[in-house]
Amino acid sequence: MDKVKKSPFEKEYEIAWDKYSKADLKKVFDLSDRYMDFMSRCKTERECVEEFRARAKKVGYENLQDLIKQKKSLKPGDKVYAEIMGKTIAFFVIGKKPLESGMSILGAHIDSPRLDLKQNPLYEDADLAMFETHYYGGIKKYQWVTLPLALHGVIVKKDGSRINIVIGEDENDPVLGVSDLLIHLAQDQMKKTLAEGVEGENLNILVGSIPLKDKETKNRVKHNMLNILNEKYGIVEEDFVSAELEIVPAGKARHYGIDKSMIMAYGQDDRVCAYTSFEAIMEIENPEKTSVTLLVDKEEIGSVGATGMHSRFFENTVAEITNLQGDYSELKVRRALTNSKMISSDVSAAFDPNYPEVMDKKNCASFGKGIVFNKYTGSRGKNGSNDANPEFIAELRSIMEKYRVIWQTAELGKVDQGGGGTIAYILANYGMEVIDAGIALHNMHAPWEISSKADLYEAKKAYHAFLNEA
Numbered sequence: 001m002d003k004v005k006k007s008p009f010e011k012e013y014e015i016a017w018d019k020y021s022k023a024d025l026k027k028v029f030d031l032s033d034r035y036m037d038f039m040s041r042c043k044t045e046r047e048c049v050e051e052f053r054a055r056a057k058k059v060g061y062e063n064l065q066d067l068i069k070q071k072k073s074l075k076p077g078d079k080v081y082a083e084i085m086g087k088t089i090a091f092f093v094i095g096k097k098p099l100e101s102g103m104s105i106l107g108a109h110i111d112s113p114r115l116d117l118k119q120n121p122l123y124e125d126a127d128l129a130m131f132e133t134h135y136y137g138g139i140k141k142y143q144w145v146t147l148p149l150a151l152h153g154v155i156v157k158k159d160g161s162r163i164n165i166v167i168g169e170d171e172n173d174p175v176l177g178v179s180d181l182l183i184h185l186a187q188d189q190m191k192k193t194l195a196e197g198v199e200g201e202n203l204n205i206l207v208g209s210i211p212l213k214d215k216e217t218k219n220r221v222k223h224n225m226l227n228i229l230n231e232k233y234g235i236v237e238e239d240f241v242s243a244e245l246e247i248v249p250a251g252k253a254r255h256y257g258i259d260k261s262m263i264m265a266y267g268q269d270d271r272v273c274a275y276t277s278f279e280a281i282m283e284i285e286n287p288e289k290t291s292v293t294l295l296v297d298k299e300e301i302g303s304v305g306a307t308g309m310h311s312r313f314f315e316n317t318v319a320e321i322t323n324l325q326g327d328y329s330e331l332k333v334r335r336a337l338t339n340s341k342m343i344s345s346d347v348s349a350a351f352d353p354n355y356p357e358v359m360d361k362k363n364c365a366s367f368g369k370g371i372v373f374n375k376y377t378g379s380r381g382k383n384g385s386n387d388a389n390p391e392f393i394a395e396l397r398s399i400m401e402k403y404r405v406i407w408q409t410a411e412l413g414k415v416d417q418g419g420g421g422t423i424a425y426i427l428a429n430y431g432m433e434v435i436d437a438g439i440a441l442h443n444m445h446a447p448w449e450i451s452s453k454a455d456l457y458e459a460k461k462a463y464h465a466f467l468n469e470a
Helices: 022-041 045-058 064-070 220-233 237-242 268-282 313-324 330-338 390-402 424-428 453-469
Strands: 079-084 088-093 103-109 114-125 128-136 149-156 162-167 205-208 243-249 254-256 262-265 290-296 341-344 371-374 407-409 433-438 449-452
Touching: 022 045, 022 262, 022 268, 022 453, 045 079, 045 088, 045 149, 045 268, 045 290, 064 079, 064 313, 079 313, 088 268, 088 313, 103 268, 103 424, 103 453, 114 149, 114 205, 114 220, 114 237, 128 220, 128 243, 149 237, 205 220, 237 243, 262 268, 262 453, 268 290, 268 433, 268 449, 268 453, 313 330, 341 424, 341 453, 371 453, 390 433, 390 453, 424 433, 433 453, 449 453
Parallel strands: 103 290, 103 341, 341 433, 371 407
Antiparallel strands: 079 088, 088 290, 114 128, 114 243, 128 205, 149 162, 149 243, 254 262, 262 449, 371 433
């Protein structure tokens, strides 16, 4: 039977797995293994920054603040990093061209939806010790019950000493969890909508049940818990006020699928793009234009605060780098930002055969078809989106072809179904060219998200190509 002929003018998106040689497959799985190791260990913004900083320093990146104190000048090929509050970090490779000619920027976020402990979290009820939480970012609350959960974060004592805490990741650690109502007594609960079935104020964490021996003491289980925490970490209850403690799914990233073609991990939105963006810049040497990978906090709650994209951190860092190049002016900083080009490295939604009704099949992403370019995001009428210029997209098409990157283009879902946003529009406020491009996921914002190993590999290739050529 004759094959159906395709028009030479028709775009056909490729399946990456069809294109890979044995050598390519080794690169795909090696990258996936490195990424899975990272995702198993780095589940908070601080843990991501610590990991990225340590790796960058090993290959010659210097702390910008140290260079400022030493009054050292920057020259082409120099590698520097800057960070703020341990939760946002930027890496720069200084280019041969003046900074005011613009930068090639990859921007991703390293915060993910989760449960945060409240300021006064520990209480006792019905002879059980509990932690109160406040959820962070957009979650389906019912997905967080009956899961093994872990506690990650820091506590800072009055003397300024910092205590790092991780409970629930080692196989010998206990895990924590949120209970759910047994099906036998759930008649009323089952009549509620999914949004109402589990309320935010009921996402309380069960942490203990053994009381103090002293029966004269009130809240004996809570007091026993405080004793345990004091013995292990040297903290008292008031120290929770100056803490940043996050409840996340316990356990390592896993190969997903019988063929091991996919990855299951917590926080892939957006650490899958952050990790590939970081690996891409680690391979950049002596670029024509200054290359940047910017990894920020607080995207999931509006990019607000000192560590979010709306802050002046990135702009101030560019000003400091301009100054260390010996020819500072406010105008040069403005030109550097306006003349830049950026990929907002953020995830997209992959087509799910279980839920086809929310997707436009002609304009949605699929597993295994490479990095996803989203011309725009936003919701219902492109509200809140950056809408990339066709001239910039044409340039990116040319770069992807030159580097043989497999790519696809999509939007998040059907027009009236909803939508989402990224940091793209914030950087676009400077007048720079910006587009969203990242990796498609199943289960986005759920405790365990799914990605394709092929898409991971193609994204890293795309980000590296962009830094080399844009």
